[in-house]
Amino acid sequence: MKGFWLVRSGATLAALMLAACVVTNLGLAQEGQLRELQPIDAFSSQGHVTVDGKETPYLVRHLPASSFPSLPAAVADELVQRGCLIPQTYEAHGPENVIRGSFSRAGSNDWAVLCSVRGTVSLLVFFQGSEQGPAVLSSAAETTRLEWNGASGKMEFAWGIDTATPELVHEAQTGMRRRPARPDHDAIASSMINGETVYRFYTGSAWTFVDTSD
Numbered sequence: 038m039k040g041f042w043l044v045r046s047g048a049t050l051a052a053l054m055l056a057a058c059v060v061t062n063l064g065l066a067q068e069g070q071l072r073e074l075q076p077i078d079a080f081s082s083q084g085h086v087t088v089d090g091k092e093t094p095y096l097v098r099h100l101p102a103s104s105f106p107s108l109p110a111a112v113a114d115e116l117v118q119r120g121c122l123i124p125q126t127y128e129a130h131g132p133e134n135v136i137r138g139s140f141s142r143a144g145s146n147d148w149a150v151l152c153s154v155r156g157t158v159s160l161l162v163f164f165q166g167s168e169q170g171p172a173v174l175s176s177a178a179e180t181t182r183l184e185w186n187g188a189s190g191k192m193e194f195a196w197g198i199d200t201a202t203p204e205l206v207h208e209a210q211t212g213m214r215r216r217p218a219r220p221d222h223d224a225i226a227s228s229m230i231n232g233e234t235v236y237r238f239y240t241g242s243a244w245t246f247v248d249t250s251d
Contacts, residue, residue, distance in 0.1 A: 096192075
C-alpha cells in the first residue's frame with residue numbers, strides 16, 4: 038500500500054507521531070495482523086486476456102489464510118504450506134470463498150476453500166478428523182473464471198462457493214418431475230456471479246453433482 042503525507046513547515050511533533058502511527062498500523066494490516074484495516078486487494082494478480090479478439094485487462098484479488106481466523110490451525114497450516122491465496126469475487130464485501138459445513142456426513146465439521154497458487158485455482162475440501170490431504174474437486178486457470186465488471190472496466194474473478202444446506206438443495210430440485218428426497222447433510226454450492234450454480238454432494242464414497250434438471 039502506498040501512502041502520502043504532506044508535512045507542512047508548521048507541523049507539530051504530535052502530528053508527526055500520529056502520522057508515524059498510521060504508517061505502522063498500515064504496515065501491520067499488510068501482514069494480516071490488523072484484519073479490519075487490510076485492503077481486499079493486498080494480494081492481487083493482473084494482466085490482459087483476449088476477449089472477442091481484444092486485449093482486455095483483468096484483475097484477481099486474493100486474501101491470505103490469516104484473513105480467516107476461524108479456520109482450524111491444521112487447515113490454515115496446510116493452506117500456507119501449499120502457498121494458497123484465496124481469490125475474492127468482484128462482488129465481495131468481506132472475506133469469502135472459505136466455507137464450513139457438514140459436507141461428509143450429517144453433523145460433521147468440514148471446510149471447503151478456493152486455493153489459488155501461481156494462477157491456478159482449486160476447490161479443496163477438508164474432512165473433519167481426516168489424516169489424508171484435502172480432496173481436490175476441481176482446478177482451473179484463474180483466467181477462465183473471470184467476468185466483465187462494468188464498474189472497474191476490467192475482467193475480474195467471479196467464482197464463488199457457499200454452503201448449501203439440505204433445505205437449499207431440496208429447494209433447488211423443486212421443479213423436477215421426480216424430486217429426490219431431501220439430503221441429510223450439506224452440499225457445496227459452486228457458482229459464477231452471472232452464471233449457473235452447481236451443487237457438489239458427497240455420497241459417503243464419492244463426490245457427485247446434484248441433479249436439478251427438469
